[in-house]
Amino acid sequence: MREGSIRTTSFDVAALAGVSQSAVSRAFKPGSSIAAETREKVLDAARKLNYVPNSIASSLTTHRSNIVAIILGDLNNPFYTHVLQTFGRELQALNRHMLVFTLTEDMHTDDAIMQLLPYQVDGVILTSAQLSTRMVGMCHDRGIPVVLFNRYIPNTGAFGVRCDNPAGGRQIAEAFLAAGARTFAMITGDPKGTTSADRATGFVDRLLDAGIPRSAINSYEGGSSYEGGVEAAKAMMANDATPPDAIFGINDIMAMGAMDVLRIEYGLRVPEDVMVAGFDDIPEGARLPYRLTTVRQPINRMVRATLDLLNLENPDSSVDIASDLPIGGHLVWRNTIPPAKSE
Amino acid sequence: MREGSIRTTSFDVAALAGVSQSAVSRAFKPGSSIAAETREKVLDAARKLNYVPNSIASSLTTHRSNIVAIILGDLNNPFYTHVLQTFGRELQALNRHMLVFTLTEDMHTDDAIMQLLPYQVDGVILTSAQLSTRMVGMCHDRGIPVVLFNRYIPNTGAFGVRCDNPAGGRQIAEAFLAAGARTFAMITGDPKGTTSADRATGFVDRLLDAGIPRSAINSYEGGSSYEGGVEAAKAMMANDATPPDAIFGINDIMAMGAMDVLRIEYGLRVPEDVMVAGFDDIPEGARLPYRLTTVRQPINRMVRATLDLLNLENPDSSVDIASDLPIGGHLVWRNTIPPAKSE
DNA sequence: CTGAAAGCGCTTACAG
DNA sequence: CTGAAAGCGCTTACAG
The missing domain is CATH 3.40.50.2300 (Response regulator)
Structure with missing residues (x-):
């Protein structure tokens, strides 16, 4: 049984401080026209009463809720x-x-x-x-x-x-190409969002520009989660027993999921057997087991x-x-x- | 420049529906005494005006903000x-x-x-x-x-x-003992909270009960984070070149950090060279690289x-x-x- | 700088 | 079931 708490309002504070209720309101609003001395009196009284202005009430008048x-x-x-x-x-x-x-x-x-x-x-x-x-x-x-x-x-x-997601995708493509990769997989995220699509577009465009045939680029849905990355990597391995040279996880967490299965279930080494990159630069991807190369989102x-x-x-x-x-x-x-x- | 949006209130809805403002209020409050027909009229009008009741205003009267x-x-x-x-x-x-x-x-x-x-x-x-x-x-x-x-x-x-944190700590101790562990380390969390202390107490008490000497139980602060777990494990290894039989991470994330360093930097196998357990049962601890034994928090x-x-x-x-x-x-x-x- | 008063948009006894 | 009206606790022109 909670006791019926008596609400302390600006009127109570005004009464104790011996000023008008308006003065109390002004005392709590920085920059309002009030004498320093009055403000002190009000603040003292408020302290004694444990008064805190009710923002619900003020929101109603100001139309700002903060x-x-x-x-x-x-x-x-x-x-x-x-x-x-x-x-x-x-x-x-x-x-x-x-x-x-x-x-x-x-x-x-x-x-x-x-x-x-x-x-x-x-x-x-x-x-x-x-x-x-x-x-x-x-x-x-x-x-x-x-x-x-x-x-x-x-x-x-x-x-x-x-x-700049397309640019990021392009950078990953370039890094893979420079390292000698010629066959690729992407693990994509939310198919309804622009983010995954933009990163993939940048990635693929850069690869095509470099003369990589479209058939050398496979794509798997990873649903933007660790588990999705795991499943995508499994699907990829089921699809083709030899992994591609490089895998682009559209975000870090999927790249991490993929790395884990590839290494633990398929005995593959990263980057020796398969290169991996992510996107986001979450702190988790920088951890010891991953040390993931990625694009940092600012x-x-x-x-x-x-x-x-x-x-x-x-x-x-x-x-x-x-x-x-x-x-x-x-x-x-x-x-x-x-x-x-x-x- | 945002145009001065005209606020639609219950009065506007009342006017359009041809009822009183009170009726509008009632229409939106489930269980209030209002004719079904009136409610429909109000709801229709509200829909036409894109009206949504202002909860700031209602909170002011009801003293509940939800x-x-x-x-x-x-x-x-x-x-x-x-x-x-x-x-x-x-x-x-x-x-x-x-x-x-x-x-x-x-x-x-x-x-x-x-x-x-x-x-x-x-x-x-x-x-x-x-x-x-x-x-x-x-x-x-x-x-x-x-x-x-x-x-x-x-x-x-x-x-x-x-x-029940002490009970959880005890269960971990028992599992370690049953598996043959005789020397122990704990990685503790927030020293100001009760949670870490309770888990540690249950763990240590059970060990002492089993005749393990206090000197066989070391403790390292891990600050409740992955990085803290990493540091604690390093401190442990610096302290004594041979690891204990078993390490209890007071929470999963610290246990994961410890596992990663121990395996990657010190080449230790888990559980062959050192057993590990955590607490919480976060989904991350169930992932492939960890498969962490832990106590599930419900x-x-x-x-x-x-x-x-x-x-x-x-x-x-x-x-x-x-x-x-x-x-x-x-x-x-x-x-x-x-x-x-x-x- | 200060106070009295209207108003923000609702809810809820109260009377019908 | 319904409406008129007071009230929730503030803010802010307005007048002094």
Whole structure:
């Protein structure tokens, strides 16, 4: 049985401090016109009463909640755990808070948006695909900016922050070619998203440019998870007993899954028997058993670009469109591609 | 430049539907006394206007936000990613939302609580330690239940949901003993929390009971992370060139870090040269390279117990204290401890 | 700089 | 079942 807690309001504080309720409100708002002395009196009284302003009430008048919604599609990929952590830190610094939605089988992006609309959030960050134009409209009508993270959806009118995925794919292709690879496999991620497709396109285009025949490039779906990477590698080996020279995991976690099966179940050595590369540069891929060569996604810059586009501080001003441009990633050389062959 | 979005309120819907504003409010509240026909009219009008009730406004009157705060101490341990995912799913089912705080260097639990107090959350879930009694008081005064997850703090008056950690530690000790181990190392986690200490205590007690001398049990701090596990294993090897018979990682992620160094840098085989066990049963520990023997934390049951103690549905009723009892975990046999020796 | 008062968008007794 | 009205706890012109 919880006792009926008596709520302390700004009126109680005003009474104790001997000022008006307006003064209490002003005391808690930085930059408002109030005498330093009055503010002190109020703050003292508030301290004595353990008073904390009710942001629900203030949101109602200001139409700002200081809450940003973040919709997470896939926590099975540690990349997004790092993303969440980074957003948490940066939002913290801006004095904003995160309302987090983790998508499940029966809840899609649109449902999540419908659920967050009532909360009058100041913005929404989307790390999952499949957003409908209608939902972008719902947000837009309410003045809620939405920005996609690590993806974009053409013609939705929502910003899409991402790194230069095609360029990254090309860099991996070049590294493989330089190391002498001539046959290839790709393990692809979410077929509905732009990210996997863009990386694959860059990769394949560069290979074709180098004169590699299309028939020397196979592709397997890995569903963006470790387990998917495992299954894709098995499918690949079932398909053809001799592995390709090089495997491009469209993200690190799938590359890691593939490496594990290839080494443990098929006794293959990386990179001696088969080269591997990933994409993202998650810390997990840098660990001892993997030392994965990959393309680093500039998470910090991507997060900051996202926040810029959300334009939290000054919602009525226009936004710097340049933040919507792809950000360059760069190749991180580790041990899963041998150094270039000088022939 | 975002256009000044015109807010649609219940009054607009009422006007269109030709009913009172109260009727609109009732139409959206399940179980309220309203004619089915009236509700339909309202819902139709709402649909036409893309109206969604403003929960900020309703929270102000009802004093319920339907938001639960969850404070995450350590996303470097994947266990907590899984915990977050589980809470997300269960809270979803209860139509509640999560305000997530990720703790950083310069933000501690108490700061996070101070930040969430203004939001009138319906409850707070804490997966980090170091909560002050004063903060529990602040929450209590406001009628906000707080429950600790995977830890407890004696005498704070906050519930602490956890699995039976001492029993888990004992089970690991028994498995090691049965497999013939006679010298031991522990890699411990957060020294300020109860969880690591409880597991260690159960482990050591069981060993001592079996006549193992205290001098045969060494302990290394691993800071609850993969990297910490790596460092602890290195420290162990530096300390004594011959490894112990068995290593107990107080959690899986540290055990995984230790396994990786031991095998890759020291060429040791697991379990032939050194046995290893963890605690938590994170999916990552079940992967091919590890196949880690561990104690499963019953996350689903722990999450449900937490939600029970939060008592979201009926905040004025009393809570089932039994949910505060430790929940049994069980040993998951995999490949890092050989089967019992029959001598 | 300060206070009285209207208003933010709902919910919920109250009366009918 | 329905509507008019007070109230939730703030913010912010407005007047002084």
